[in-house]
Amino acid sequence: MPTPAPDENGHARGQTPAVSDPVVEGFLELLAARRAPRTVDAYRRDLAALESFLGHSPVTAGADEIECWLADLRARGQAPSSVARRAAAARTFYRHLVALDQRHDNPAAEVDLPRRRQRLPRSLSLGEVERLIDAANGTTPRSLRDRALLELLYGAGLRVSEAVGLERGGVDLEARFVRCLGKGDKERVVPLGTQAVEALRRYLGRGRPYLDRRHRPELFLNAQGGALTRAGAFLIVRRLAAKAGLDPERIHPHLLRHSFATHLLEGGADLRSVQEMLGHADLGTTELYTHVSDRRRRDTYYQAHPHARRVRSS
Numbered sequence: 009m010p011t012p013a014p015d016e017n018g019h020a021r022g023q024t025p026a027v028s029d030p031v032v033e034g035f036l037e038l039l040a041a042r043r044a045p046r047t048v049d050a051y052r053r054d055l056a057a058l059e060s061f062l063g064h065s066p067v068t069a070g071a072d073e074i075e076c077w078l079a080d081l082r083a084r085g086q087a088p089s090s091v092a093r094r095a096a097a098a099r100t101f102y103r104h105l106v107a108l109d110q111r112h113d114n115p116a117a118e119v120d121l122p123r124r125r126q127r128l129p130r131s132l133s134l135g136e137v138e139r140l141i142d143a144a145n146g147t148t149p150r151s152l153r154d155r156a157l158l159e160l161l162y163g164a165g166l167r168v169s170e171a172v173g174l175e176r177g178g179v180d181l182e183a184r185f186v187r188c189l190g191k192g193d194k195e196r197v198v199p200l201g202t203q204a205v206e207a208l209r210r211y212l213g214r215g216r217p218y219l220d221r222r223h224r225p226e227l228f229l230n231a232q233g234g235a236l237t238r239a240g241a242f243l244i245v246r247r248l249a250a251k252a253g254l255d256p257e258r259i260h261p262h263l264l265r266h267s268f269a270t271h272l273l274e275g276g277a278d279l280r281s282v283q284e285m286l287g288h289a290d291l292g293t294t295e296l297y298t299h300v301s302d303r304r305r306r307d308t309y310y311q312a313h314p315h316a317r318r319v320r321s322s
Contacts, residue, residue: 029065035104044192054097066098067105071115074098078119095119131270131297132263136254137162140245140264143252150231152215154244156207157228157236160186161261163204165268165286168241168261174227176212181205190287198285269297 032055040048058066061077074095081091098116105111132140141162144155160171170188179186184200200208221233228236241261249259265286272282283294
């Protein structure tokens with residue numbers, strides 16, 4: 009059986025690298041109490057890579073050693089975003105040591121980082137959203153499910169993992185809200201619009217009972233009666249995109265979440281409310297959508313205003 013090729017840090021792919029320093033391990037255990045497992049694994053990989061590069065415990069590393077480590081990552085062709093993420097992991101670790109009085113300085117705090125390009129989230133126009141949702145029209149149990157799923161992704165801005173993780177009791181159609189668990193198991197409540205409520209009511213009344221062969225608690229079920237998965241939701245959205253005449257390669261469930269945020273801001277919603285509905289811990293993440301809204305408004309102006317699109321001759 010062939011040995012898996014090593015990853016960018018030199019570790020075997022699919023394996024979580026071990027750290028030998030008990031101080032690092034203690035930091036990771038503390039981190040696991042308040043962060044998602046994937047986040048902890050990412051920190052573990054980054055700190056294991058730092059330990060491997062140094063050849064000794066990262067606890068005693070100096071600023072010049074951190075600088076050399078990041079320079080080595082850049083020399084091996086790692087993307088600026090990857091280098092910045094590893095530097096952030098080191099910075100958080102040393103901040104932890106300073107808080108415990110195990111160090112008096114943070115050697116990763118003053119390191120120059122590569123500039124990261126700010127990638128604006130893409131979103132669909134309102135017309136494209138309507139075409140995508142209308143592609144799910146139908147009276148079969150699966151069509152009713154697909155319509156309810158799309159209305160929920162767009163109408164409440166849920167992540168696909170949040171949508172497929174919902175249980176039947178997670179939506180209150182009378183009070184018109186959905187209660188979901190976001191990143192870090194943080195619960196939030198998001199209002200539901202009329203169209204989402206109607207689509208969910210039709211699905212629960214005339215669709216889900218025919219799919220629920222195993223008496224599952226999940227809200228969205230697949231054709232076999234099991235819980236709908238993230239991969240299943242991606243396939244549904246891609247299939248409906250093709251049916252709607254949209255490019256299925258660029259349409260995915262998260263695009264509906266982006267569209268939810270962009271359209272709210274374009275409609276006059278305040279940034280803090282959108283942040284709460286999206287479940288963003290950092291307001292700066294939500295602010296990206298204001299740039300998308302501004303750019304779309306500017307493009308519309310240049311396309312529509314007579315003096316913007318027509319050059320006057322003297």
